[in-house]
Amino acid sequence: MFNTNALNNSSEEYRVAVFFHEVLHAYLAALFVADPSVLPNLPDHDTIAYNYVTVLSLNLHYMYGLDIDEANALAWEGLRETAFWDLRPESIKNNITAINQDHRLGIRGHKCK
Numbered sequence: 001m002f003n004t005n006a007l008n009n010s011s012e013e014y015r016v017a018v019f020f021h022e023v024l025h026a027y028l029a030a031l032f033v034a035d036p037s038v039l040p041n042l043p044d045h046d047t048i049a050y051n052y053v054t055v056l057s058l059n060l061h062y063m064y065g066l067d068i069d070e071a072n073a074l075a076w077e078g079l080r081e082t083a084f085w086d087l088r089p090e091s092i093k094n095n096i097t098a099i100n101q102d103h104r105l106g107i108r109g110h111k112c113k
């Protein structure tokens with residue numbers, strides 16, 4: 001879950017990334033209830049990091065014309081405690097963190113009306 005105060009000045013793209021992330025939590029919960037055998041025994045964030053970051057990145061890329069690295073950074077938001085995050089090289093993690101901070105502060109991206 002996200003702290004919604006963090007969204008106050010954030011870009012539209014950032015808010016959409018957060019929305020997708022939350023929808024994935026709901027989707028995974030529903031999927032698991034429907035068929036408990038579907039998912040590996042991982043926390044949601046690990047499942048999202050492993051299976052959905054690319055899809056989420058591509059959606060943000062096509063929706064907003066963000067370059068793929070910027071879209072990928074937004075897709076990683078909220079997933080820093082995962083093992084898959086830990087596998088990223090330090091320079092990439094720093095870049096992702098900086099991009100997300102800029103979007104959270106509204107320095108990058110479209111301003112919400």
Ligand SMILES: [Zn+2]
Pocket residue numbers: 001002021025045078
């Ligand atoms: Zn989450």
